[in-house]
Structure formats: structure tokens, C-alpha cells
Amino acid sequence: MNAKSAINKEIFAPHDERMLGAVQVKRRTKKKIPFLATGGQGEYLTYICLSVTNKKPAQASITKVKQFEGSTSFVRRTQWMLEQLRQVNGIDPNKDSPEFDLIFENAFDQWVASTASEKCTFFQVLHHTCQQYLTDKKPEFINCQSKIMGGNSILHSAADSVTSAVQKASQALNERGERLGRAEEKTEELKNSAQQFAETAHKCLDGDKCCPSGVSAGTNTL
Secondary structure, three states, rough: OOHHHHHHHHHHHHEEEEEEEEEEEEEEOOOOOOOOOOOOOOOOOEEEEEEEEEOOOEEEEEEEEEEEOOOOEEEEEEEEEEHEEEEEEOOOOOOOOOOEEEEEOOOEEEEEEHHHHHHHHHHHHHHHHHHHHOOOOOOOOEOOHHHHHHHHHHHHHHHHHHHHHHHHHHHHHHHHHHHHHHHHHHHHHHHHHHHHHHHHHHHHOOOOOOOOOOOOOOOOOO
């Protein structure tokens, strides 16, 4: 089992949550540790995780998870509700970069992902989650490469394609309907003409209305 699967199993599943994405990080600038905070737990790995509750209405959150050196278990540290996220800074929109910043209502962290591609994947999931679970107060995504928003752009392109196809189909149906309408009108005219002809022919067979003037039906003029 890889680290992210283990985090989901140990940290989120017991609380009826599921992890949507995670990125392994380390700080770009080390925090100053007070001189009284000695005898710490040593080196550790840090993961920034995005999760959502299974219970409705679903609530998304961002959690800092640590794994200390020599331990196989993971520890939940700070957690923020997704609504508290104010800004996501990709640092450089022109090139792949593992660096990024997350700004919350009451916190600001500067991170370096293990790889630029892992950061990109996490950003895509984060952006999609914000669009799905936040109705207002959505965070601002700045200095991000266009491919990070690629999933959203692809959806828009697909929607545009579907809309265009529907419009073309509707236009074709309208044109076909117009042609059918004209055909129906012509058919109705032919039907009326045929009916009039049939009525006239019937009258001629029943009496002398169709015979020449002065000539009675069945009279021999010789």
C-alpha cells in the first residue's frame, strides 16, 4: 500500500471521509522553533490532503498530515475547511514549478511539492473540488499554468461541442419540418383538387348537369 492509500485508510476512512487528493511537501522557509521546544520527534514527512465527507451535505477540507521518522503511522495535524481557503498561488505561470502557497483566513504556508507534476495534479483536483463544493467565496487561483485549469477547460470545450451539435441538429430538424410542412400543404391541395374532381364526376354520372346545353340525357336527336 502506498503512502496516500495508507493516509486515506488511517486518517480519513475512520471519520467517514474520503481523500480526493494529496501532495507531499516541505516548507520553503523553515519556521522558527522556540528554544523551549526541544526534544522533538525528529524528521518527518508532510502531506497536504484534500478530503470530503461521505455524509450529505458533503463538506470538503484541507488537512496537514505528518509521518514521523521511524513510524509507519500517520498523524493528523492542522485542518481547514475548504471555505477558509482564500488564495492558491502557483508562483510561476510560465513553467513547471513545485513551489506554491496556500492562504487561509488565519494561516499562510509556503510549500515545495516533491515534484512539479504532483503539484499540478493536486491543483487540478483542488480547483475542481472548489467548483463542485463551494457556492460562494471560492478561492482565487493566481500564477497558475493553464493546464492546471485544463480539466475545467476541457469540460467547457465539450459543453460547447455538445451545444453546437444540438444547435445544428435543431436547425436540420427545423428545415426538415419546413419541408414537411410545404409537402403537407401541397398534399392537401392535391387532396382538395381530387375531391372536387370526384364530386364533379359523381354529379355527371348521376344527372344531366354535365351534358351540353339543350341536350337531355338519354334523348335521341336523330
